[in-house]
Amino acid sequence: MSQGITLNKITKLIGLGFLSDLKALFARKLVKEDFIKFLRKFVVPIASIFLFIGLWHLGAKSLYNTEANYKIEKALTERGQVAADEMKACIASGDVSCQPNTLPSPAQVWGSFQTLLEDHKVISSDKAAFIEKTAALNETRVAEGKDAIVYTGRPSFVDQIFTSLKTVFAGFLLALFIAVPIGVVIGLSKTLRSSVNWLIQIFKPVSPVVWLLLVFMIVKTLTKNSNSDSAFIISFISVGLCSMWATLVNTAMGVSSVDKDYINVAKVLKLGAFQKVFKVILPSSLPLIFTGLRITLSVAWMVLIAIELLAQSPGLGSFVWEEFQNGAIDSNSKIIVAMFVIGGIGFLLDRIMLTIQNMVSFNKNDGI
Amino acid sequence: MSTNTINNDLVTENGIVFPSEVMLDLKHLKKVYPTPKGDYTVLEDLNLQIMKEEFVTIIGHSGCGKTTMLSMIAGLNEISGGNISVLGNHIKGPGPDRGVIFQSPSLMPWMTSLQNVLLGVNQVFPHATKSQRNDIAKYYLQKVGLEDAFNKKASELSQGMQQRVGIARAFAIKPKVLLLDEPFGMLDSLTRGELQDILIEIWNKEKITAVMITHDVDEAIFLADRVVMMTSGPKAKIGDILNINFERPRTRKSVLEHNDYYKYRKHLIDFLEH
Ligand SMILES: Nc1ncnc2c1ncn2[C@@H]1O[C@H](COP(=O)(O)OP(=O)(O)OP(=O)(O)O)[C@@H](O)[C@H]1O
Numbered sequence: 151m152s153q154g155i156t157l158n159k160i161t162k163l164i165g166l167g168f169l170s171d172l173k174a175l176f177a178r179k180l181v182k183e184d185f186i187k188f189l190r191k192f193v194v195p196i197a198s199i200f201l202f203i204g205l206w207h208l209g210a211k212s213l214y215n216t217e218a219n220y221k222i223e224k225a226l227t228e229r230g231q232v233a234a235d236e237m238k239a240c241i242a243s244g245d246v247s248c249q250p251n252t253l254p255s256p257a258q259v260w261g262s263f264q265t266l267l268e269d270h271k272v273i274s275s276d277k278a279a280f281i282e283k284t285a286a287l288n289e290t291r292v293a294e295g296k297d298a299i300v301y302t303g304r305p306s307f308v309d310q311i312f313t314s315l316k317t318v319f320a321g322f323l324l325a326l327f328i329a330v331p332i333g334v335v336i337g338l339s340k341t342l343r344s345s346v347n348w349l350i351q352i353f354k355p356v357s358p359v360v361w362l363l364l365v366f367m368i369v370k371t372l373t374k375n376s377n378s379d380s381a382f383i384i385s386f387i388s389v390g391l392c393s394m395w396a397t398l399v400n401t402a403m404g405v406s407s408v409d410k411d412y413i414n415v416a417k418v419l420k421l422g423a424f425q426k427v428f429k430v431i432l433p434s435s436l437p438l439i440f441t442g443l444r445i446t447l448s449v450a451w452m453v454l455i456a457i458e459l460l461a462q463s464p465g466l467g468s469f470v471w472e473e474f475q476n477g478a479i480d481s482n483s484k485i486i487v488a489m490f491v492i493g494g495i496g497f498l499l500d501r502i503m504l505t506i507q508n509m510v511s512f513n514k515n516d517g518i
Numbered sequence: 519m520s521t522n523t524i525n526n527d528l529v530t531e532n533g534i535v536f537p538s539e540v541m542l543d544l545k546h547l548k549k550v551y552p553t554p555k556g557d558y559t560v561l562e563d564l565n566l567q568i569m570k571e572e573f574v575t576i577i578g579h580s581g582c583g584k585t586t587m588l589s590m591i592a593g594l595n596e597i598s599g600g601n602i603s604v605l606g607n608h609i610k611g612p613g614p615d616r617g618v619i620f621q622s623p624s625l626m627p628w629m630t631s632l633q634n635v636l637l638g639v640n641q642v643f644p645h646a647t648k649s650q651r652n653d654i655a656k657y658y659l660q661k662v663g664l665e666d667a668f669n670k671k672a673s674e675l676s677q678g679m680q681q682r683v684g685i686a687r688a689f690a691i692k693p694k695v696l697l698l699d700e701p702f703g704m705l706d707s708l709t710r711g712e713l714q715d716i717l718i719e720i721w722n723k724e725k726i727t728a729v730m731i732t733h734d735v736d737e738a739i740f741l742a743d744r745v746v747m748m749t750s751g752p753k754a755k756i757g758d759i760l761n762i763n764f765e766r767p768r769t770r771k772s773v774l775e776h777n778d779y780y781k782y783r784k785h786l787i788d789f790l791e792h
């Protein structure tokens with residue numbers, strides 16, 4: 151019994167309340183209304199995913215045909231009937247050289263996904279082998295005071311994911327450490343709030359690209375004489391600056407709109423400034439701060455791809471860009487794999503933030 | 519009204535003697551709220567003296583300025599004219615010598631009931647040891663019947679239980695004056711009765727001078743030594759004061775059965791309906 155309650159609590163907390171419905175279904179405890187709820191929460195979403203894949207398949211097929219017809223037509227007008235027939239046969243045979251280049255189908259994307267995983271396996275075993283081979287050598291090199299030899303091969307797709315996560319995490323922490331303290335200070339003072347309001351309103355809508363260029367100008371100069379990883383530094387700082395505004399605004403709002411009753415209690419008890427901030431104001435604005443942080447993380451993840459792409463720092467963004475430049479036969483489907491991975495990770499990050507948000511908020515409300 | 523002053527002590531009709539000391543003194547109190555349509559004078563030339571260990575209830579029409587007056591005593595609302603003194607000293611802003619029980623319990627929902635009470639106790643008894651402070655907080659929580667809910671989050675308590683914590687928090691800081699603004703207004707009548715009993719039980723023991731606003735005539739009579747009636751605004755002042763001469767400790771039953779009960783009740787209702 152108590153176990154059931156905790157399971158319920160946990161699934162609610164992470165916003166997956168339907169899991170307990172599912173459990174109840176298997177325990178044959180569901181009455182009719184529950185069954186309808188289960189249909190709505192579980193069956194309908196899955197059905198809509200299948201519907202989406204179906205539509206995608208049909209759309210891709212029609213785009214493929216359009217592109218193929220265009221190719222045949224072009225061969226006909228430029229090089230005559232024979233060339234057109236050859237082109238037709240070539241396309242039908244599935245030859246790589248003449249495939250229409252368009253939106254890939256779900257099956258192709260799935261294939262590319264598996265290729266990428268295979269590729270990762272190969273690369274990581276290569277890397278392991280390399281490290282094993284150079285281990286002894288590196289030991290002596292380090293002993294002699296020389297730099298160790300490191301693996302410099304091409305990163306796999308999975309490596310790119312982790313690089314991106316590292317960057318977004320660093321950017322998020324930067325946003326957290328800048329936006330929350332400033333937000334608290336701004337929230338506490340009406341004068342300060344109105345004085346920085348304009349600045350915030352102006353900087354908030356600035357595009358990630360501009361932030362990147364700005365950070366680039368500064369970091370380039372600062373890191374001139376050091377051999378630090380400036381691409382990483384530039385991209386994580388840009389991500390942090392782009393994404394911190396939601397947290398800044400929400401923190402300031404939370405702090406400035408603390409329930410008047412709480413402030414009165416603090417006044418009657420004559421709490422000192424420190425106690426007032428840490429015992430009353432911050433706890434009561436935590437839910438809003440976390441709402442801000444949740445938006446910040448999702449914005450950070452969204453702009454990260456664009457920033458990596460522009461800053462040429464490794465990660466999913468540059469993966470997408472390279473594939474696009476590459477133009478190989480499976481490049482398009484790899485880009486779409488990346489799209490789903492980016493979306494999926496974004497969703498996961500949001501869930502994690504939602505869970506934390508639900509844990510710290512004192513009015514428990516089920517997130518969507 | 520029917521009070522005679524002998525050696526400065528306040529003696530009521532059936533001989534209850536209050537110590538002479540004036541705890542709370544409101545002199546020519548005035549409150550003006552600036553509004554877009556010009557100044558609005560809520561209170562003007564309001565005079566009221568409340569003795570030490572006295573329980574005073576305040577009734578008056580909605581919007582007449584009861585909350586305004588109480589929050590001025592608490593120091594949470596600026597005084598536009600006149601002054602308020604506690605034991606002869608003019609008040610300057612809020613302070614723990616005047617404990618407040620608000621209409622909404624105003625507990626910090628992220629804290630447990632014990633932490634909520636401790637928030638005040640820690641502030642008022644900074645030199646006590648941690649366990650002494652814990653004991654004080656627990657003592658008052660027990661007094662309000664929450665011995666099983668020390669570690670419950672305030673947000674998990676019912677309205678009635680939250681207001682019990684509010685009562686414990688107010689008494690635990692041992693204020694000179696206790697200010698209550700319709701503390702039971704949001705509760706159902708059964709819970710309200712329970713909390714009145716709890717309040718009066720603790721009060722009988724601690725005898726903290728109390729000023730309580732209420733809309734409930736029976737509550738006003740049951741709890742008070744004097745019921746203060748305010749005139750309707752604007753420019754509200756004290757309209758009438760009724761001494762309640764029931765002996766203490768009182769029970770609800772003895773009060774209801776008392777011959778004077780309906781006389782008192784009629785007096786108050788006549789005032790409100792005049
Ligand atoms: N901050 C304010 N600014 C302007 N007017 C105010 C303000 N606070 C209260 N008032 C006005 O002052 C009058 C008295 O308000 P107050 O809240 O003191 O009444 P009350 O007697 O406590 O009423 P109730 O019994 O409904 O609680 C009301 O007319 C109200 O509209």
Ligand SMILES: [Mg+2]
Nearest residue numbers: 584585586699
């Ligand atoms: Mg009021």
